[in-house]
Amino acid sequence: MDPHQIELSREIIIGNDAYTEFPSVLDKLDLKGPALLLCDETTFDVAGRKVKKILEGDGYVVEKMICRDVTQEELERIKKSGLNFRFVLGVGGGKIIDTAKYIGTEDSVPYISVPTAPSHDGIASSRATINKEDRRYSYEADAPIAVVADLGVIKNAPSQLIAAGCGDLLSNITSVEDWKLGAMDNQEYYSDYAASLSVLAASVVINSSDMIKNREDRGIRNLVKALISAGIAMSIAGSSRPCSGADHQFSHALDFIAETPDNHGIQCAMGALLSAGLREMDYSDLKKTMEEIGIPTKINDTSFTVEEAMEAWEKAGDIRDRYTVLDVKEEDTESLFKRVGLI
Numbered sequence: 001m002d003p004h005q006i007e008l009s010r011e012i013i014i015g016n017d018a019y020t021e022f023p024s025v026l027d028k029l030d031l032k033g034p035a036l037l038l039c040d041e042t043t044f045d046v047a048g049r050k051v052k053k054i055l056e057g058d059g060y061v062v063e064k065m066i067c068r069d070v071t072q073e074e075l076e077r078i079k080k081s082g083l084n085f086r087f088v089l090g091v092g093g094g095k096i097i098d099t100a101k102y103i104g105t106e107d108s109v110p111y112i113s114v115p116t117a118p119s120h121d122g123i124a125s126s127r128a129t130i131n132k133e134d135r136r137y138s139y140e141a142d143a144p145i146a147v148v149a150d151l152g153v154i155k156n157a158p159s160q161l162i163a164a165g166c167g168d169l170l171s172n173i174t175s176v177e178d179w180k181l182g183a184m185d186n187q188e189y190y191s192d193y194a195a196s197l198s199v200l201a202a203s204v205v206i207n208s209s210d211m212i213k214n215r216e217d218r219g220i221r222n223l224v225k226a227l228i229s230a231g232i233a234m235s236i237a238g239s240s241r242p243c244s245g246a247d248h249q250f251s252h253a254l255d256f257i258a259e260t261p262d263n264h265g266i267q268c269a270m271g272a273l274l275s276a277g278l279r280e281m282d283y284s285d286l287k288k289t290m291e292e293i294g295i296p297t298k299i300n301d302t303s304f305t306v307e308e309a310m311e312a313w314e315k316a317g318d319i320r321d322r323y324t325v326l327d328v329k330e331e332d333t334e335s336l337f338k339r340v341g342l343i
């Protein structure tokens with residue numbers, strides 16, 4: 001791990017009407033067109049159209065492409081489209097930004113992350129998840145050259161996506177505990193700074209839960225900054241360790257097992273509750289914040305079943321080769337689920 005390179009975005013613009021800054025950002029980064037704008041029908045309506053118009057008004061040629069899922073086939077389709085683009089804009093949620101990460105990195109062109117919802121910590125990170133033949137692969141991409149986050153757009157995201165972003169950050173609390181275990185038992189590389197930044201992002205959610213729930217400007221701004229900071233924490237760590245532990249493994253297992261998985265961040269928050277319960281850590285703040293923000297604390301309020309959740313927790317330890325609390329502690333699944341109140 002030593003020395004290791006920390007790759008960060010060069011420009012991060014957050015605020016109301018942030019898109020109007022595009023011409024100056026592109027000029028500063030010396031990005032010339034044509035541009036490939038990735039979005040889906042919804043995100044084109046809420047943001048893509050406006051971004052395209054602003055860029056075209058500045059003399060850029062912008063090719064729009066609708067992408068549906070981050071599957072290998074879909075990515076090949078975009079790659080083979082023959083479009084001659086010099087930079088990529090990912091306008092949307094996690095899947096679209098992940099697609100932009102993959103296309104940009106594979107084609108060695110810069111990409112800009114334009115989140116339309118505060119639903120995940122991948123906004124500014126260099127990690128992406130790609131689906132291939134029913135499996136999910138973690139993909140190491142370049143960091144976005146810029147992040148342009150319009151709070152006016154993000155503020156109007158569906159509540160479930162706002163809750164999901166909070167959940168993704170809340171799980172940092174237990175992810176960092178797992179990272180400490182790995183450092184202690186297996187001499188894994190550990191960064192105090194990255195760990196502190198990751199926990200700070202979770203604390204911001206805990207302390208801003210009211211403002212976030214009420215969609216106050218300050219609350220949404222805090223949430224977006226926390227999501228970006230979590231991405232920076234992962235860049236500093238050189239891995240997803242500060243923001244992904246047993247909590248995330250539970251979510252990944254659910255994605256395979258459940259017939260209708262729920263949102264990533266929702267599942268991660270529940271995983272954090274289980275992880276905190278298993279290690280007998282005080283999880284009262286975590287649970288209280290989940291309730292305040294509207295993240296389900298009962299499996300019956302999610303899209304998956306109790307049976308699926310229990311199977312996912314039991315298989316979570318095998319989902320990837322990462323040392324977590326699941327390797328050092330055991331408790332009967334049903335009694336743990338009952339103890340933390342999930343059932």
Ligand SMILES: [Zn+2]
Pocket residue numbers: 120121168243244248264268
């Ligand atoms: Zn996550």
